[in-house]
Amino acid sequence: MAPTERTDGSEDLGATGRDPVAPTVVSGLGFQRTKNVQERIIGGVLFSCAAISTLVTVGVVVVLLRESLIFFSNVPVWEFLTGTRWQPAFTPQRFGVLPLLAGSVMVAVGSAIIALPLGLMTAIFLSEYAGQRLRGILKPVLEILAGIPTVVYGYFALTFITPLLRQFVPETDVFNAAAASIVVGIMIIPTVSSLSEDALRAVPRALREGAYGLGATKLEVSTKVVVPAALSGVFASFILAVSRAIGETMAVTIAAGNLPNLTLNPLESIQTMTAYIVSVSLGDTPQGTVAYQTLFAVGMTLFIITLGMNILSQWVLSRFREEYQ
Amino acid sequence: MSTTYGITIGSDGPALEVRDVNVHYGSKQAIDGVSLTVPKKKVVALIGPSGCGKSTLLRCFNRMNDLVPSARVDGLIEFRGHDLYAPDVDPVEVRRRIGMVFQKPNPFPKSIYENVAFGPKINGFRGDLDELVETSLRQAALWDEVSDRLGDSAYALSGGQQQRLCIARTLAVKPELVLMDEPASALDPIATQKIEELIYELKEQYTIVIVTHNMQQAARISDYTAFLYMGKLIEYGPTDTIFTNPREERTEAYVTGRFG
Numbered sequence: 001m002a003p004t005e006r007t008d009g010s011e012d013l014g015a016t017g018r019d020p021v022a023p024t025v026v027s028g029l030g031f032q033r034t035k036n037v038q039e040r041i042i043g044g045v046l047f048s049c050a051a052i053s054t055l056v057t058v059g060v061v062v063v064l065l066r067e068s069l070i071f072f073s074n075v076p077v078w079e080f081l082t083g084t085r086w087q088p089a090f091t092p093q094r095f096g097v098l099p100l101l102a103g104s105v106m107v108a109v110g111s112a113i114i115a116l117p118l119g120l121m122t123a124i125f126l127s128e129y130a131g132q133r134l135r136g137i138l139k140p141v142l143e144i145l146a147g148i149p150t151v152v153y154g155y156f157a158l159t160f161i162t163p164l165l166r167q168f169v170p171e172t173d174v175f176n177a178a179a180a181s182i183v184v185g186i187m188i189i190p191t192v193s194s195l196s197e198d199a200l201r202a203v204p205r206a207l208r209e210g211a212y213g214l215g216a217t218k219l220e221v222s223t224k225v226v227v228p229a230a231l232s233g234v235f236a237s238f239i240l241a242v243s244r245a246i247g248e249t250m251a252v253t254i255a256a257g258n259l260p261n262l263t264l265n266p267l268e269s270i271q272t273m274t275a276y277i278v279s280v281s282l283g284d285t286p287q288g289t290v291a292y293q294t295l296f297a298v299g300m301t302l303f304i305i306t307l308g309m310n311i312l313s314q315w316v317l318s319r320f321r322e323e324y325q
Numbered sequence: 326m327s328t329t330y331g332i333t334i335g336s337d338g339p340a341l342e343v344r345d346v347n348v349h350y351g352s353k354q355a356i357d358g359v360s361l362t363v364p365k366k367k368v369v370a371l372i373g374p375s376g377c378g379k380s381t382l383l384r385c386f387n388r389m390n391d392l393v394p395s396a397r398v399d400g401l402i403e404f405r406g407h408d409l410y411a412p413d414v415d416p417v418e419v420r421r422r423i424g425m426v427f428q429k430p431n432p433f434p435k436s437i438y439e440n441v442a443f444g445p446k447i448n449g450f451r452g453d454l455d456e457l458v459e460t461s462l463r464q465a466a467l468w469d470e471v472s473d474r475l476g477d478s479a480y481a482l483s484g485g486q487q488q489r490l491c492i493a494r495t496l497a498v499k500p501e502l503v504l505m506d507e508p509a510s511a512l513d514p515i516a517t518q519k520i521e522e523l524i525y526e527l528k529e530q531y532t533i534v535i536v537t538h539n540m541q542q543a544a545r546i547s548d549y550t551a552f553l554y555m556g557k558l559i560e561y562g563p564t565d566t567i568f569t570n571p572r573e574e575r576t577e578a579y580v581t582g583r584f585g
Contacts, residue, residue, distance in 0.1 A: 131394070132394075204431070206427060206429060206431040207431055207433060207434075208392075209389065209392070209425075209427060209431070210427065210431040210432075210433065210491065210494075211433070211443070212389065212392060212420060213387065213389065213420055213424065213425035213427070213495070214420070214421065214424070214443060214444035214447065214448075214494065214495070214498055215417050215418065215420045215421025215422075215444065215447065215448055215498060216417070216420075216444075216447050217417050217447075220447045224443070224447065225433055228433075228434065228435070229433070229434050
């Protein structure tokens with residue numbers, strides 16, 4: 001049975017492959033050549049598109065590197081990385097990036113505390129509990145969250161969340177890290193939920209059935225089989241979301257303030273790396289000065305952090321890719 | 326029913342009593358008025374061509390069809406005298422007491438030990454888990470091959486070993502009835518033989534209902550055979566009669582290989 005079926009199949013394929021429309025249409029050599037030229041032009045156009053985006057990336061990195069090298073020829077790397085005061089605009093100038101780094105990390109950690117559990121639970125709900133119709137409504141609504149301009153989030157924090165916080169803790173600063181963390185957390189929930197949901201739904205049905213067959217409840221199937229099996233994808237979504245939180249600019253600039261302040265108190269005003277870059281770009285710092293070049297040093301730091309996070313998420317994905325068969 | 330004959334039920338009643346069961350997927354009827362009785366500690370094979378509804382019928386026995394939103398089951402299925410579809414019956418409890426082994430080995434992406442321990446753990450087993458894991462693996466004739474590497478991933482095992490692990494996993498929750506959905510169809514002949522030998526041994530303690538498209542397999546391992554065709558039960562009787570002297574013409578045509 002099987003061998004005859006196979007020959008039948010290959011003969012069919014051979015037949016359709018041997019008499020396609022091509023020979024009847026391509027009547028002369030000239031036609032063939034025009035086609036080749038067309039192909040080459042299209043190939044060239046597509047290649048230049050790919051090349052432009054790659055070159056732009058390379059260019060950005062080169063500019064960042066060159067300008068930060070100039071900066072580091074004036075300020076020792078060690079001082080930059082370990083200094084606890086950041087005041088490039090006043091004398092004496094101090095170039096310790098730690099207050100900015102701490103600000104970024106505080107917002108990232110705070111938003112992760114909000115977004116990771118909420119996003120994962122949303123993903124579990126969408127993938128395991130919600131019916132088809134409910135998911136059809138909820139998913140687009142969630143994705144709207146990702147489409148709201150970040151400046152709107154910033155004012156939402158400033159005009160709604162901060163007043164709310166002040167009702168509980170009156171001494172909260174007008175600009176504070178907590179409000180920024182909360183809105184950034186809300187902002188990155190769709191990243192976590194949508195990527196995690198993809199990972200959860202990719203877990204084979206057979207694994208769920210195996211667990212149901214042993215008398216597992218839906219909760220047990222979700223938390224003890226599906227989530228562990230999808231862990232690499234879930235983890236990658238976490239890393240991506242956190243790197244988005246670190247890179248987030250507008251909302252934190254508006255909500256968290258512009259005070260480089262090395263603190264662990266989320267109710268105080270702080271400044272993140274991104275917010276600093278905004279303030280210098282918009283300010284009147286003269287070009288060519290060391291104070292101006294801090295832009296590139298801070299930008300470089302930010303770039304290395306997010307690049308590292310992306311590499312980490314790629315590694316996590318490939319390392320655990322074959323978790324299930 | 327005239328299509329059923331020669332089924333001997335012990336004095337303690339049957340394991341499973343199926344009466345006039347219909348299954349619909351949406352508007353499509355997959356099972357049409359099937360009635361059969363499964364005696365305790367016997368192997369019953371469900372055979373029939375692809376799409377005849379044998380897997381669908383099997384999945385009614387542990388309420389696995391509940392997981393398919395469009396599926397609708399009516400009729401009566403009694404397990405040791407209890408209606409499995411009574412409103413107060415929890416399908417989770419049904420599936421704990423009626424185990425299932427699937428067509429493709431589907432171990433969890435966990436260690437060999439954790440695979441076997443999974444069922445007992447979620448069912449609140451209190452006792453010596455190590456001992457239970459060992460007993461279950463021994464019952465599934467896998468212990469000797471894995472005893473020194475229980476911490477390894479289940480995916481390090483061959484397909485046949487994985488399927489025996491899935492059987493061990495099922496046995497670890499101490500089911501009273503084991504359903505097997507073409508358990509050897511994805512395995513090579515040697516692994517298949519091991520599974521068949523295992524089923525033969527398990528019959529001592531368990532009632533087994535097995536779906537198979539392999540007629541030789543049904544003939545080798547089962548006590549009773551039910552032939553299904555297009556959602557209907559055509560004939561159900563002792564395996565040797567079904568294969569050597571069936572009463573229905575369609576059964577004979579199928580078991581002699583004239584169709585299907």
